[in-house]
Amino acid sequence: MITVAVTGLNSFLGAPGMGIVHALRLSKDKSLRIIGIDYSPFSDGFFSGQLDGTYVIPTPKDSKFLVELGRIAKTDRIDVMIPSLDAEVILLSRMKEKIESDLGIRLLIPDPSCIMRVRDKVAQLRFLEENRIPYPKSKVASLHNLNELTDIRFPVLIKCEDGAFPAFNEEEMSVIMRRLKRRKFVVQEYVEGDEYSICLLAYPKGEIYGYVIQKKMAQSDIGATLVGVTVDRQDVLEISRDFVRKLGWIGPMELEFRGRDKLYLTDINLRFPAWVSLTAAAGVNLPYAAVQLALGRRYEVGKQRTGVVIVRTVRDVHINIFDLFKFSKSRQFLGQDNKFIAQ
Amino acid sequence: MLRVLPKKTVKEQIEEEIGYLFDEETGYVYELNETACKIWILAKDGLTDEEIIKRMFQEYAVDKAILERDVKDFLEKLMKYRLVEVIR
Numbered sequence: 001m002i003t004v005a006v007t008g009l010n011s012f013l014g015a016p017g018m019g020i021v022h023a024l025r026l027s028k029d030k031s032l033r034i035i036g037i038d039y040s041p042f043s044d045g046f047f048s049g050q051l052d053g054t055y056v057i058p059t060p061k062d063s064k065f066l067v068e069l070g071r072i073a074k075t076d077r078i079d080v081m082i083p084s085l086d087a088e089v090i091l092l093s094r095m096k097e098k099i100e101s102d103l104g105i106r107l108l109i110p111d112p113s114c115i116m117r118v119r120d121k122v123a124q125l126r127f128l129e130e131n132r133i134p135y136p137k138s139k140v141a142s143l144h145n146l147n148e149l150t151d152i153r154f155p156v157l158i159k160c161e162d163g164a165f166p167a168f169n170e171e172e173m174s175v176i177m178r179r180l181k182r183r184k185f186v187v188q189e190y191v192e193g194d195e196y197s198i199c200l201l202a203y204p205k206g207e208i209y210g211y212v213i214q215k216k217m218a219q220s221d222i223g224a225t226l227v228g229v230t231v232d233r234q235d236v237l238e239i240s241r242d243f244v245r246k247l248g249w250i251g252p253m254e255l256e257f258r259g260r261d262k263l264y265l266t267d268i269n270l271r272f273p274a275w276v277s278l279t280a281a282a283g284v285n286l287p288y289a290a291v292q293l294a295l296g297r298r299y300e301v302g303k304q305r306t307g308v309v310i311v312r313t314v315r316d317v318h319i320n321i322f323d324l325f326k327f328s329k330s331r332q333f334l335g336q337d338n339k340f341i342a343q
Numbered sequence: 344m345l346r347v348l349p350k351k352t353v354k355e356q357i358e359e360e361i362g363y364l365f366d367e368e369t370g371y372v373y374e375l376n377e378t379a380c381k382i383w384i385l386a387k388d389g390l391t392d393e394e395i396i397k398r399m400f401q402e403y404a405v406d407k408a409i410l411e412r413d414v415k416d417f418l419e420k421l422m423k424y425r426l427v428e429v430i431r
Binding site: 194196214215217229230231232233234306307 | 352354365367368369370
């Protein structure tokens with residue numbers, strides 16, 4: 001039996017945890033036990049009925065994180081952990097050695113220096129520039145040098161660790177910057193056109209082991225895929241190969257592109273995307289491949305099938321208030337076949 | 344004389360009176376009406392624009408000028424949307 005721990009179970013915040021779980025279930029591998037770990041007892045994934053174990057733990061920033069993870073590892077003997085949030089990847093990377101040696105949990109993530117080259121938006125811009133990866137016209141800016149952005153055309157996206165925020169004029173831009181209170185921002189011209197994204201798994205370092213490319217057909221107001229279709233874009237694949245090789249990445253990643261005749265790299269996510277179950281449906285089960293590679297096993301991924309569509313859905317569940325209360329208090333719920341009872 | 348063949352990246356689903364093309368490069372889907380389906384099938388068989396018009400004129404009781412215009416318009420659209428390659 002192989003136990004896989006998946007984090008990021010709040011689908012409403014765009015976390016991909018449940019997409020990963022869905023893909024792992026589609027592998028039909030009966031030897032997989034999947035446990036869900038999240039920081040909030042209200043994350044919808046806990047109530048999906050798809051998990052063999054559920055745990056609420058402190059965030060990796062909290063000093064108790066490792067102790068709690070160790071406690072779970074003792075009860076549930078976690079073999080592989082798939083982090084699902086950008087913020088987790090860097091923190092877990094710093095603790096990787098300890099997690100692997102002390103807790104016996106394997107992680108398929110790069111070292112911190114590799115992550116830091118693209119984690120911070122300003123560093124990311126520098127990396128893209130130096131490595132000649134096509135990206136939309138961008139400038140580093142702060143509240144004090146807005147008058148130097150004379151050659152940037154609106155609308156723009158203001159990017160920082162908090163996310164990307166659209167601004168249609170200078171006034172909006174300064175309001176957003178004042179509200180976010182960051183020292184530096186990347187101001188990027190908005191490129192019109194179709195949107196494509198690639199979900200990839202790099203292994204070994206710097207090489208794409210498997211990938212699936214989708215065109216976004218419908219998206220939420222924060223840009224998350226609601227409907228997407230798998231496509232075969234050689235330009236997306238070539239830029240991605242070049243990027244992954246130059247960065248020396250290992251593990252899951254999503255790269256987003258936009259444009260008309262020429263595509264530009266518009267966003268980088270250091271984890272699987274929320275639409276990751278589409279990789280399994282298209283014949284390239286990347287979460288399952290990640291588990292196998294983390295365990296040191298070879299797993300052959302095929303070529304993606306095109307024309308496969310994902311439609312993200314929402315399913316409501318109804319539970320007993322006492323079950324929810326007990327779950328949030330105990331921070332662990334393993335009873336009654338892990339099913340909450342509908343009332 | 345014009346001869347076009349579907350690009351390898353175009354998938355099709357042709358039903359009785361309607362058809363669909365999926366461009367697996369761009370992700371766009373196109374709907375074909377009955378006439379377009381027939382032109383598409385004949386073009387796929389390697390017929391030139393003139394041969395398509397001749398064949399369809401023999402099979403259907405239609406105005407030749409309208410048929411010529413329909414075939415020309417449809418083939419131009421296929422080229423515009425890069426769904427076919429022109430064979431020289």
